Amino acid sequence: MNKNTGIIIGVIALVVIVGGVYASMNNKDDAMMVKEKMEQQAMEDKAMMEKKAMEEKEAMMKTDTTNTETMMKKDETSMMDKGETMMKVGSYEAYGADKIARAETGDVVLFFHASWCPSCRGLNSSIESNLKSIPGDVTILKTDYDKETELKKKYGVTYQHTLVQVDKDGNMIKKWSGGGSLDNLLSQIQ
Secondary structure (H helix, E strand, C coil): CHHHHHHHHHHHHHHHHHHHHHHHHHHHHHHHHHHHHHHHHHHHHHHHHHHHHHHHHHHHHHHHHHHHHHHHHHHHHHHHHCCCCCCCECEEEECCHHHHHHHHCCEEEEEEECCCCHHHHHHHHHHHHCHHHCECCEEEEEEECCCCHHHHHHHCCCCCCEEEEECCCCCEEEEEECCCCHHHHHHHCC
């Protein structure tokens, strides 16, 4: 019986070992599946949180825009109730042929400017430091005296620091030279 007992014990030991290995492998697979499910759930939760945060941000922006528009309308109404007019600021910018069309609804002045010209630099400085003083219907176009030779010919400009008021079609309304301040320039506009 010793021999049979040893075989039985060996078979039992083998079954226990094989069963343990099998159970261990299934537990690892189960653990991996649980881990993958948890990671997937975490990613879904993160995506949902990001979506919710984006929706809240959009709602806040819409509310802010609505509130800002409401406040602006109230301010406009309040200012008009007081007999005040809102003053739109004009512009001072580089020349572009398409910008002349702005004369259809306002005044456009070409400022033939040269960087080497002391009086041009003086007027340029006066304009730049008083930008908020340019009336809303006025556009001053800084025109490069050294590069815009065709414009100089068209308007008969023979020296820098010349100013030309034009209509929407680019026809000259008035031409003058000099004037070291924005106030002087504005007083010349017809």
